[in-house]
Amino acid sequence: MIYLDHAATTPMSQNAVETFVKASTEFFANTNSLHEQGEKSKLLLNQCRKEIANLFHADSQEIFFTSGGSESNLRVLESLYLGNKYRGNHVITTTMEHPSVHSFFHKLENNGVNVTYVGVNNDGQVRLNELEEAIRPDTILASIQHVNSEIGTIQPMQEIGSLLKKHDVIFHSDCVQSFGKIPINVVEFQLDALSISSHKIYGPKGVGAVFLSKNVKWKPADLLTTHESGFRQGTLNTPGIAAFTTAALDMEKEQKANLEYMRELRQLLLEQLSPISHLIKVEGDIENQLPHIIGMGIHGLEGQYMLLTLDRHGICISTGSACQSEKLEPSIAMKALHRTSQEAKRFFRISMGIHNTREDILETATRIVNCVYEKEGKVIGE
Structure with missing residues (x-):
């Protein structure tokens, strides 16, 4: 074959499999539990958070683990929108985004929010002049992918980030296809948020992460949420996160x-x-x-x-x-x-x-x- x-999707690497098995047997306790085993799992989780953050020059407290790329996109976009909707009623994305991103923006449209879908040139790159023309005084958020999953086009992230920052527009990027394969620097890209996934880089399915800048406002998408500092409900998949981290570190090294x-x-x-x-x-x-x-x-x-x-x-x-x-x-x-x-x-x-x-x-x-x-x-x- x-x-x-x-x-x-990618097959799990041997290193990721071994990490998953070890974490499943030695770090199985709930990271929110107050006993010694829970604290042991929490220490592993915090180390994973730090390692993932270092890969794109973020801080560990800015990393939130999820069930994958699609949930990362949906949850971070909703959290950003809820935390900033008081500023305006206009958001921006592109015609090339992943279905999960389009799903969120269609939902906003159905709720009366103005959405602009910026077009791309013949090679799939965002037209920067069209992006700038789309920005309005009430624009609060833009989501533009780093790499397209169908044709591999890489967007000019530094130029996009600089343009959005100039107009005080929050910048999120779906980095699921780029993470681990080409460099990502949230400082240079002037990113406020990004989404990544484990199973695209030889890690397990059902695991992903979000970078959410400590300098940007957001609100939980779900009420009464205690896990991940209120970002996401549910007990964390510690073995999956550990295996994800192993796969990510291996990809970075090579x-x-x-x-x-x-x-x-x-x-x-x-x-x-x-x-x-x-x-x-x-x-x-x-x-x-x-x-x-x-x-x-x-x-x-x-x-x-x-x-x-x-x-x-x-x-x-x-x-x-x-x-x-x-x-x-x-x-x-x-x-x-x-x-x-x-x-x-x-x-x-x-x-x-x-x-x-x-x-x-x-x-x-x-x-x-x-x-x-x-x-x-x-x-x-x-």
């Missing part, structure tokens, strides 16, 4: 090497697809793109057909965000890029991981080229 759907390796694999794939390059449209700008993610379409073939064809050969890819796949809706990115209905149907995504090999990429490229050549009765690499 060749797994090329890492933007959807970040430069992993990034270079992903660039090499990406280049190899595109080189091997050169026989059909005239039929391929690779989305995004390679200069501002996470190399792990390759979103593309091939003229004459639907993305769903390519997915099923590769799956028959034991190769796993996707046709977009896993969070919208059950509804088989057109890719959010393709809609945001104003691609035609036919172009949207052609779209599929290859997302590579650190365990993929050159042989994986060579085999995948051969199967893709063969899929295209089948119409002409020509097969290669058999």
Whole structure:
């Protein structure tokens, strides 16, 4: 099996598995319990909080653990909105965001809040002039993702942060796809909040975190909440958080090497697809793109057909965000890029991981080229 759907989820690393097992047996007590075992678990939790905070230059008291990226997005956005809605009735996001972010803003619209969905250019980057024009005196909050999960576009975070700070607009970013893969600095980006997830970086599912600046106002989304300083209800998943932290530290240690390796694999794939390059449209700008993610379409073939064809050969890819796949809706990115209905149907995504090999990429490229050549009765690499 060749797994090329890492933007959807990743396998747990051996280090993360071992940490999870150890924490499950030795640090199982509730971190809010007052006995010695509870205090032991709390010490581990606080160490994890500090380690995660250090990875993007935050303070440990600014980290709140959650059940994953989607909950992180929904909960932090609601907490920020509730804490600042007295300042105005206008918020901003983009047309390229994750479904969880769009879900929150649609909810606000239904409650009478004015929402502006800023567009993107042909490569998926936010138009800074359009963003600035969208800001109003009553704008209180903006949520703009760091890296797009479908085409890998990286947003100009420092420029966006500087612009929003100038207008005193709270800046949240969905960093689920970027965390652990490229540097994040909340100070340089002038971020007030961000969301991250464990299972995108070889940690366990069901764990995530939020950075929420101590300098920004917020209110709990749920009443009578005591866990996580009032940010979230429920007993914390201490083993999962410990395994998440282990995975994050491992990714940080190997970040430069992993990034270079992903660039090499990406280049190899595109080189091997050169026989059909005239039929391929690779989305995004390679200069501002996470190399792990390759979103593309091939003229004459639907993305769903390519997915099923590769799956028959034991190769796993996707046709977009896993969070919208059950509804088989057109890719959010393709809609945001104003691609035609036919172009949207052609779209599929290859997302590579650190365990993929050159042989994986060579085999995948051969199967893709063969899929295209089948119409002409020509097969290669058999």
